[in-house]
Amino acid sequence: MSRRTPNPGANPSSSPDRADRSWASPVDTEALRAAASNTLKASPHEGRKKLIDFNYSTPGTLPGTLNIPDDALPTELHLMDYGPDAVHTATIDHPAECEALGKPESVTWLDARGLGSEDSLLQIGQTFGLHPLMLEDIVNVPHRPKIDFYDDKILIIMQMVQPKKTGSGVGSEQVSFVIGNGFLVTFQEEPEWDSFNPVRDRIRRGTGTIRTQGADYLAYALMDTIVDSFFPVLEVIGETLEDLEEEVVANPTNATIKKIHRMRRALMKLRRYIWPQRSVINGLIRDSDDLICPEVRVYLQDVYDHIVQVVDIIENYREIASSLMDVYLSSINNRMNEVMKLLTVISSIFIPLTFIAGVYGMNFDTEASPFNMPELGWYWGYVICLGVMGAIAALQIYLFWKRGWFDNFSTTRR
Numbered sequence: 001m002s003r004r005t006p007n008p009g010a011n012p013s014s015s016p017d018r019a020d021r022s023w024a025s026p027v028d029t030e031a032l033r034a035a036a037s038n039t040l041k042a043s044p045h046e047g048r049k050k051l052i053d054f055n056y057s058t059p060g061t062l063p064g065t066l067n068i069p070d071d072a073l074p075t076e077l078h079l080m081d082y083g084p085d086a087v088h089t090a091t092i093d094h095p096a097e098c099e100a101l102g103k104p105e106s107v108t109w110l111d112a113r114g115l116g117s118e119d120s121l122l123q124i125g126q127t128f129g130l131h132p133l134m135l136e137d138i139v140n141v142p143h144r145p146k147i148d149f150y151d152d153k154i155l156i157i158m159q160m161v162q163p164k165k166t167g168s169g170v171g172s173e174q175v176s177f178v179i180g181n182g183f184l185v186t187f188q189e190e191p192e193w194d195s196f197n198p199v200r201d202r203i204r205r206g207t208g209t210i211r212t213q214g215a216d217y218l219a220y221a222l223m224d225t226i227v228d229s230f231f232p233v234l235e236v237i238g239e240t241l242e243d244l245e246e247e248v249v250a251n252p253t254n255a256t257i258k259k260i261h262r263m264r265r266a267l268m269k270l271r272r273y274i275w276p277q278r279s280v281i282n283g284l285i286r287d288s289d290d291l292i293c294p295e296v297r298v299y300l301q302d303v304y305d306h307i308v309q310v311v312d313i314i315e316n317y318r319e320i321a322s323s324l325m326d327v328y329l330s331s332i333n334n335r336m337n338e339v340m341k342l343l344t345v346i347s348s349i350f351i352p353l354t355f356i357a358g359v360y361g362m363n364f365d366t367e368a369s370p371f372n373m374p375e376l377g378w379y380w381g382y383v384i385c386l387g388v389m390g391a392i393a394a395l396q397i398y399l400f401w402k403r404g405w406f407d408n409f410s411t412t413r414r
Contacts, residue, residue, distance in 0.1 A: 063133060065136060067120055067136070074191070074217075075114040075120040076089065077112055078201065079091070080112070081098075081107070081108045081109070087203060087204055088192065096127050107218060108182060108215075109183070109185075110185045112188070114137070114188075115187065122135070128178065129180075130178060131153075135159060137176070138157070144157075145159055145276040152291075154177075155222070156179070157302055158176075159277070160174075172408065173188060177222070179219050180291070180401075184222075186222065195226070199221050223308070227277070228378075230310045238313075244259055252332060264318065267321060278308065281303050284297070348396060349396050352389075
């Protein structure tokens with residue numbers, strides 16, 4: 001298996017792959033949008049899961065030991081060997097079958113889906129000469145995105161967002177790359193969800209220059225797909241934030257604070273997925289390893305720009321979500337102030353009325369003194385008293401209205 005030398009005369013900016021690509025093209029945007037929407041509408045009980053998942057080996061374990069997760073699925077091996085004129089695809093049982101296909105003018109791509117078969121993983125390591133620490137990091141799910149340079153290989157670990165296999169919502173899948181001379185080995189957690197199917201279609205159809213490039217260009221195309229998977233999710237989050245802004249101002253409820261909390265939680269997870277990947281791509285661009293040709297470094301710079309864009313969007317959304325919390329608290333305080341204002345107005349109206357009613361409720365004996373409430377004996381005394389009380393209340397209401405105290409009362413909310 002040897003690495004093909006890229007065409008030095010090719011112009012990266014004129015590549016057909018770049019002419020028609022957009023962030024939405026390489027990923028299933030509808031599935032990601034639906035999953036993101038379900039995540040933001042999740043029940044409160046789902047929010048009780050721990051914020052950070054991690055896996056670790058038992059202290060004192062020998063370096064290179066495979067600590068395979070209990071819920072890992074059996075490994076499926078999907079092979080694609082291609083060159084400028086032909087493409088060969090197959091599902092194989094043993095990685096050694098790749099050796100018969102490796103030719104100087106072709107690229108061999110072995111995609112291992114599922115991390116549950118230790119024997120298959122060890123066979124892959126033996127066939128492609130992978131260091132034991134490589135395999136240890138590959139099965140350590142979830143692992144922080146990183147890049148490691150070995151003598152003649154590069155290990156890259158990234159996180160990709162995708163719909164969860166159980167239930168609704170958006171989850172993450174760890175994707176690992178091993179780049180070598182003329183070959184690329186990828187490791188995905190989920191056998192059922194092929195995140196790289198759009199790239200496979202490009203290879204089969206011969207779209208762009210991917211079939212005339214090396215394994216480093218294939219790795220770039222797959223990493224570009226991973227980064228682009230964040231955009232549909234962020235689009236749904238942006239739409240949800242707009243709805244939340246209107247809800248917080250117009251009609252904040254107890255459910256609003258839960259929505260904001262889920263939003264901040266989702267953004268925190270996305271940030272944890274994408275932030276370390278900046279250093280991964282930057283390491284590929286800056287390092288002088290011969291496995292990455294100069295032409296591909298130009299494309300990787302575009303991937304890096306996309307990551308920076310994703311990070312900026314996430315940071316902006318986090319600030320908006322935090323400000324929504326402040327706006328929510330302000331709205332609740334304003335509602336409370338309106339209620340207190342209404343109660344104050346009502347109390348102000350009844351204070352003089354209560355005073356009048358209290359005065360005439362003292363019940364002094366009118367026969368004992370002519371000064372003891374003589375109006376109690378009037379024929380129209382009760383009617384006059386009610387009229388005076390009504391006039392005072394009407395005058396107060398008029399004065400409050402003239403001052404604009406009734407203008408800002410909101411509609412009663414439940």
